[in-house]
Amino acid sequence: MNIIASGKTDIGLRRSSNEDAYLIRPDLGCFSVADGVGGSAAGEIASRIFVETAHEVFGQTPGFSSIAPDILVQESFRLGNERILSHVAGHPDCEGMGCTAELIAFANDAYIIGHVGDSRTYLLREGELRQVTKDHSLVQNQLDQGLITPDAARKHHLRNVVLRVVGIKPSLGLDIIRGKSLPDDIFLLCSDGLTDMVEDDAILKTLSSSLGLDDKIDRLIESAKSAGGNDNITVVLCQVSSE
Numbered sequence: 001m002n003i004i005a006s007g008k009t010d011i012g013l014r015r016s017s018n019e020d021a022y023l024i025r026p027d028l029g030c031f032s033v034a035d036g037v038g039g040s041a042a043g044e045i046a047s048r049i050f051v052e053t054a055h056e057v058f059g060q061t062p063g064f065s066s067i068a069p070d071i072l073v074q075e076s077f078r079l080g081n082e083r084i085l086s087h088v089a090g091h092p093d094c095e096g097m098g099c100t101a102e103l104i105a106f107a108n109d110a111y112i113i114g115h116v117g118d119s120r121t122y123l124l125r126e127g128e129l130r131q132v133t134k135d136h137s138l139v140q141n142q143l144d145q146g147l148i149t150p151d152a153a154r155k156h157h158l159r160n161v162v163l164r165v166v167g168i169k170p171s172l173g174l175d176i177i178r179g180k181s182l183p184d185d186i187f188l189l190c191s192d193g194l195t196d197m198v199e200d201d202a203i204l205k206t207l208s209s210s211l212g213l214d215d216k217i218d219r220l221i222e223s224a225k226s227a228g229g230n231d232n233i234t235v236v237l238c239q240v241s242s243e
Contacts, residue, residue: 013229038097084167098167193231
């Protein structure tokens with residue numbers, strides 16, 4: 001199967017800088033979105049370190065000829081986490097920087113997702129949109145315990161408190177998700193600048209439209225900005241093709 005992909009990042013309407021980063025490498029079968037955290041602590045450096053590390057790890061083994069993609073995903077997170085911590089050790093003014101990260105790899109008819117934080121990966125299949133990842137956040141924990149409703153979660157004043165971040169601690173809690181990819185599947189990787197602003201139903205409507213991938217991305221970003229554009233917005237779409 002071939003992967004057709006596109007991506008874009010936008011500063012949004014309220015931020016003075018863009019701390020998001022993304023990676024699109026169909027030739028290597030890997031795609032990523034990272035959202036920097038730490039604000040003045042240089043979150044944009046952390047997100048850039050992560051995507052550059054993933055690019056390096058996958059670039060060393062094109063076509064997965066000798067190493068399983070599961071291992072490459074895990075190594076990308078391990079090494080990215082190590083490099084961010086190392087950067088902070090050499091630059092104390094960057095103390096507190098890190099990033100959330102989504103990384104998806106495709107091999108034959110399988111996909112492997114690595115996930116840390118509250119950026120998300122969705123799958124559109126046969127007209128149904130499913131959130132594949134679960135947020136590592138305080139609000140998600142409260143939602144899981146039944147303490148708040150989904151509607152309250154979207155409006156919660158602590159919804160941006162993230163419990164797992166790449167580059168903050170030596171040990172990293174990484175979610176690995178595996179599955180089989182089918183022709184016409186569309187995977188959406190995005191920062192919370194999209195999902196905090198745009199409801200899943202609206203995302204489904206855009207992804208299900210007849211627009212091309214570039215236009216779908218533009219529409220999603222414009223929807224987030226029309227709703228307030230409170231954060232940086234990054235969107236990567238990967239469509240599976242049997243051609």
